Structure formats: structure tokens, C-alpha cells
Amino acid sequence: MSVRTLTIDGHAVAMATGTTLLAAAREVWVPIPTLCHLEGLSPVAACRLCLVEIEGNGKLQPACLTPVAEGMVVHTDTPRLQDYRRTVIEMLFTEGNHVCAICVANGHCELQDRAVEVGMDHSRLPYRHPDRPVDLSHPHFGLDHNRCILCTRCVRVCDEVEGAHVWDVGWRGEHCRIIAGLNEPWGAVDACTDCGKCVQVCPTGALFDKADTSGEKHTDHGWLGALVRARARGQQTR
Amino acid sequence: MTSLSEAHASPTPSAASPTSVLRVRCCSSAGCLAGGAAELRQGLTTAVARRELQERVAITGVGCLGPCSQGPLLAIDPDGALFAGVTAADADGLIAALAHRLQAVSAAEREAPLAWRPAAGEQVDIGRPFFTRQRRIVLEHCGLIDPERIEAAIERGAYEQLRRAVQECTPAEVVETIRRSGLRGRGGAGYPTGLKWATVAKMPGERKVVVCNADEGDPGAFMDRSVLEGDPHRVLEGMAIAAYAVGAEQGFIYIRAEYKLAIVNLRRAIEQARRRHLLGAGLFGAPFGFTVELRVGAGAYVCGEETALIHSIEGQRGTPRPRPPYPAEAGVWGRPTLINNVETFANVVPILREGAEWFAAIGTEGSKGTKVFCLTGKVCRGGLVEVPMGTSLATIVSEMGEGCPDGAGLKAVQTGGPSGGCVPASLLHTSVDYESLQALGTIMGSGGMVVMDHSTDMVAIAAFFMAFCRDESCGKCVPCRAGTVQLHGLLQKHLAGDATAADLAQLEALCPMVAETSLCGLGQSAPKPVLSTLRYFREEYLARLKPGPTAAATGR
């Protein structure tokens, strides 16, 4: 296994080839905010929160996807990045309808966490208040599109880990929406195994267990990484 | 090779003697078809049959003749006289005039200009700068040959360079020729074509893919469509040569569904080439084979972005993915894939035929060859033009396009569509090449060139392009999906006169954010029209501001 040495915010770090900058940064306790990334799922680099500056590279690069390279000098927390990250979070809050006080995820929501991390005490961008539906057709779970940030974790976990491929993204641009099956009510999609993995990986209160009420949705993603690693080692097959 | 006026005057190689056969070339491209070119052509054919002149007057359909804004157009050989605004009602009169000429006895009579004129149209003077300042390389056969007949293309040398490459050159030599020519991609970004070919050629793997990007999504642009409609074999041959050079056997042309005629012409051309063993397995007795399939896209702008295009070919949702890996490393089905634009491929044959040095002698230091533009907007003479790189915008717009109508005065020229920007009238001397345009904050783009006069509202232009990007955003990444909406909202606020200095500051802060954080070129370049109009026409934004909180007061 060959090793690459680089510096991240001044910390020297040596990592195996192929490691992402995000993993390398975590190694030296440099926090980089993420939303679409989840260990165990394929990377999509869609939320753009984890962008970092790399000296000599004119373009910002997503830490969740960019592999370490020899001699790289990485900056993860410049004023420009801080401003851009806050703007990304403001865009997410304003493009949906986030009424935290009445949300199942209140207090345990990754979007809320990120808002705190980027120091968002208000949005500098205007709220758009789109008209979005709620799908309660599934016997156990619900999907509130108002809180969906289109991170596609649900799409990926259902396809890549559960193998059911219930979810997809429909339409485009501001009209994008997570769809079940061929844009059917979730409860009408036979492929769903009711495993609840999508609910577990959803960073917000968009996907929830119907038994939960305000502030009661708790998630823990550790199981996903463990499951995927175990499968890779052939220790677990399902 | 030829300026258009020469091309217009050049007879078909098969014409026995200039006067024994007259040839009417009817534009059968989409622009003129929309104006009734099909009916006109039918009318001419009928009139010829009625007078039993089939042996003496040939009616052929050809690709775009250039000044599309005046269609339907037709040209009459041997002298290449060009007529605009011709309708089916003119057909009989024209054939009568041609019949009269064929009966002429004296040379003077035969050579006298045709007295006939279309009832509502006019003769177009092909001595005008619109024609004489062109240099047709990509379009050298467009408008001359019948795109429906492979024989017409072969008479003018089609597939000869493919044969020569396969039989006489190594793939490395072909790549080297393209590299030395200095050709850069015509799809927008201007990436050196030789370098791209060399990268794909070096990739390990038996099953590589060549893709022709014919998605052409810029509003108002139709360069690629014209090439595909008017000279499809040119593109097929370019692709086959590329395939030989990089070691690919499979080719796709990704074309938007709206391009119905181009699709028909391409399908026919592929079939014709296949029948003649110019495509398929074992070409020219060599162990090299190449097949081409069409992939028809539903017309999403973002599907022109190469990684989205690859997803679309694979049957997935057409959204971009981060690069690396570049398509050269992992493209269609993970195979090394060469993606070039239609016009890029159309340059390959002349480069091989005339040599890399010949091509490199045309244009500027960093931008070689010619570029096809669609000249539109507030310009007297619009249409499809091909000019050497380095031609000034003034030459194209004022001289060839003959300036703005109604004497309103030129204000700016927009290039690069929704990914580009404006060049103000004061900088019209700028040379059209990749570097000069980039220095002014715009791009060469794929060839859209929109002329704006003083009645044009630049804030509205910025809002128009932002609305386009907002609609076309695939929605995958946050800054583009939500940022284009916010930017569009801010621009509308400016247009409505409701914006304050704080909104202007917000607009200016959001532009670099969206540009620097978006995942693909669509979002990365979406703010360009705003930045460009702010750079050159800032006063138009300022004049609309209403008093209100300053930037500081709202946290920007």
C-alpha cells in the first residue's frame, strides 16, 4: 500500500493512496461539513458543502470525492469557503419549507447541525415557500418533500445497499423531487421491503417513521458503514 | 478552402459542360424548410418534368446556403446566382427562364445574367462581404452537395481521407497530425483536440468509444445542425478517422430529438456508408472496423455536458458527475471515450487532406482554423458564416452582417449563449479567438453570436439567460439548482425597479459563489451573462435601484 503525504490546514498527514481528502481530514481532526456524503454509499458530490481549496488548483474540489495526492496543500476553512458554505445552507433552507419546531427531526437534524456549524442565524437569501406535498401512503413511513434537500442518500441506500431501487429523482432543477417507483405513491411500490434504511440515512426529517412525532426521529449511521464493510469482507451477506 | 462566392460559382464536378446542364440547388435545411422550401422544390421538379427538361435542368436539395434569415433560398449553377425569398409560386417562372437560356444560341446570351426574379424575393449579391469574407472549411461542401446522396459526397472526396489514414498512416501519425494542426474543440471549451485524442489513444482497453456531441442546446444556435443536415458524411468520416486514431470500434452520435431532418439525413448517410463498406467491419481491407449509432436525446441543455451525455447514452438520467475521471478514462459503460463536437469532427477531413501546417497557418497563435457562427439578432444580414479565427467582431458584425437595421446603433455582441457574455461596441475590434474573448469575460462558445442594438435592455438580457439556466439546471447540485433561482429572482427584482443597493450586493456576491461551487459547466458559467453585463453596463443596473438598505445592513 503506497502512501501520500500532504498537509491539511497546516497539519501534515500521510494516507494510503485512494483515500479521500475528507477521510484524511478526519484523521487529523479537521472537521469538514458534509451532507450528501455518507460512508457506505457511492459519492455524488452534489451538496458542495465539503469543497476545499487546494493550492495550485484553480477550482474548489469536493473533499468527499477527491483522493489525496503527494504534496497537496489543502485549506478547508478559508473565509471564502466559510461564506460559500453558509450560502449553500441558506439555499437549502430557503428552497424548501423547514419549520423545525414541528419537525420529527428537530434537534437531531443534520441540516440544523450544519446551519449551526456555518453560523447561520438567519438567511441572507429570501425564502421561497414552494408548494410541496407529503406522501403518507406507506404503512410505516412518511415522506415530507418540504424537508427534502435532495441529497439522494435514500436513492443510493435503497439501490446500493438494500437492492430494491425504490427511489429516483424526478424532474429537474428547482422542480426536482424524490420519486418512488415510477412516480407512484410510496405505499404502492411493491419493490419496497419496508426495511427502513432510507429513513435511517435521511439527514433531515423528510423521511420518517410514522410512529415518531416532533423531535422524535433519531438516526445513527454507524450501522451502514459497518454493514458495507462486513459485506465487503464476506462476513455478512444481507 | 474556397470563399463562398467561389463555392457558389463552382459547378458540380460531374457537370459535363457548364451550359449543357443547369443545376438548381434548393436549400433543404430546416431554416428554409420552415419557410416552404419543400413545396418550392416540388414545384420546380414538377415544372421541369412538365417541360421535359429532366436531362438539362437538375433540381437538387442541398444544405444551408448561408443567409438563412431570408429563406427559402436557391442557387443556380453554373454561375451560382443566389436567390432569396423564393416560393413555390415562383417555380414555373424560373424553369421557363432556364428553358429560355438553354435555347440561347450566342455565347453572350448564354452568359448574360438571368433576368428572372422571385416575385416577393430578391437576388442576393454574392459579392457582398457576407460571402467574400467567409472561409469555408467546415462548410466547404455544405450547400453544394445533395446530402441525401452519398455519391455527391464521394465525388467531392468523401471517405478518401479515411481510406488514406487506414491504409497509409499509423494511428499515432493521425493523432500527431491533429495535434500539429492546433485544432481545438468547437463545443465550447476549446480543449486541444490532438491532446484529447492522444489521451484516449493511450488508455488501455480494447473497447473504446467515440461520441459525437450533436446536442447543440444554446438558444438560437444551429451550426452543428447545418453541418449534419448539409454534409453528414463529413462528420461520419471525421468520427471514423478519430476511431482509427484512438483505437475505438464503436461510435455514437448524440443528437437532440428536435433535429428531425438532421436525424433523417444522418440515418440515411450511415446506412449508405454501411452498404458501401465505408462503415462497419474490416474497412479498406484493414483489420479496423467502426460502427455508428444514433442516440436521440430529449433536448435537455445539460445533456450536452459530456458526463451527462454519457449517462444519457447509457440509458440513465442525464445528470453530470464530477470529473475526474474524465470520459477519456471512463466514459460510456466505463470505457475510454472520446467526445468531440460536430464541428470538431468536421475539421478532421480537411486537416488530413491539406496537412496540419496548412490548417495551422489559418487563424491566430492560439486558435487555428475557422469557426462557424450563427449571426443573429439586430443585424441586417444574419445567418450561418464561417470565418478564420482572428477575424474581428467588427468584420463579422458590421461588415459581413452589415450592421444594425434602422440605424439604431450597435450596443453589444453576445457570444457563448447562456455560458457567455457580451462584448460592448467599444471593443468590437476584438479578434475572435479563444484567448481574446475570454479576456473580455465571454467565451467563443459553440458559435452563437447575437447582435444587440441600443434598444436592448442589458439587465433583461441577463435575466433571459438566467431564466434559461434556471429551467435547464438538472438540479443535482445545490448552488445551481437553488442559486440560479435566487439569481433569477434578484434580476427580476432589478427589472421591476424594486432592487436596492443591498440586492445588487447580493447579486454580486452570489455570482462567484454559484460559479465556483457548481458541479458542472452549466452552473459554473450560469452567472457569466450577469457578470459580463455588470462589467460593461453597470449603469443600467444602477439606474434602476431604488433607495433602501445598504449592503452592510443586510449582512452582505
Add this chain to the structure above:
Amino acid sequence: MKLRFATVWLAGCSGCHMSFFDLDEWLIELAELVDVVFSPVASDIKTYPQDVDVCLVEGGVANADNLELLLQVRARTRLLVSFGDCAITANVPGMRNRLDGAEPVLRRGYLELADGSGQLPHAPGLVPELLERVLPLHEVVPVDHYLPGCPPSAARIRAFLEPMLQGELPVMEGAAMIRFG
């Protein structure tokens, strides 16, 4: 001289003000440090006075009265504080914005969801007109400070006000101070 202190209640549920009461005995300390010159819960004065130093404004801007009062507050106040999520994001009152306009909201509330004999309210001058959309304060006037929470806890309010009363800026960082909800 004591700070001239005010609180204002626009389109909110009054929860932020209730949380303010949760400051319990600290309210007595506060009362010694400030003059409460206007407040729906701690003063009987009906018109918003001039020269207010600090004003906590609860709620979004939902109707003509809210708008008029907010403009007054802005004009007469040195430090305007957006107090709670409704003031900062429009929050629960803002949920009606998805119906896109005042008219559909009234129809939904008074006709479509009425049991039989619904009628639209019409009392000009008595019932304030709804604005087309509920807006957070800072989309209407410049705001100096933001105190998020639905409601902001008493501890958070105190951590915000204490430095303020010393003439210092509160440090609005971390989940304890700025988490929404």
C-alpha cells in the same frame, strides 16, 4: 441612564414572549437595568415610543398592522432584534405562503374548511388586511441581531441580553445560541 427596552408581538404564537417569562427571577434584575417602554406583556402603552434602544420583535410580518408597526419600530429603535424563528424565517405563519396569496388563504380558512355556512371576513379598519405573503422581518426592514429558536429558550434569551445590557455584542455561535427549532 437606563436602556429603553421594548418587545413587540407580530405574527407569532406569543411563545417567544412566554419563553421570555421563563427568565423568572432574572426578570427582576432586568427590570432594574432597563425601562420597559413598550411590550404586550409588560407595559400598557399603546403607541410605540420614540428613541427605543433595544427591541425584541416576535413574529413574522403577516398583515397590514404588522407592517405598519414594524416600520415604526425600525424608525424609532436603535437595535432591532429578530426574536424567534417566526421573525427570522416566517416559520409556522409562513406555511400559508405555499397557497400563494392572501385570497386563497382566506378561502381555505373561511370557505373550504368551514362547516357549511362559511363566509369571508370583511371588516375594513377593524380586521387588518392580510399581506400576500408572510415575510421574515429582515426581508422588510434591516435587522441588527437575530435570536433564533422556536421559542428561544430562556437561557438563550438571557445569554443574548446580558452582554447587550453591558454594551457588548452577544456571541451568536454554537447550538446553544443559534440552532433553529
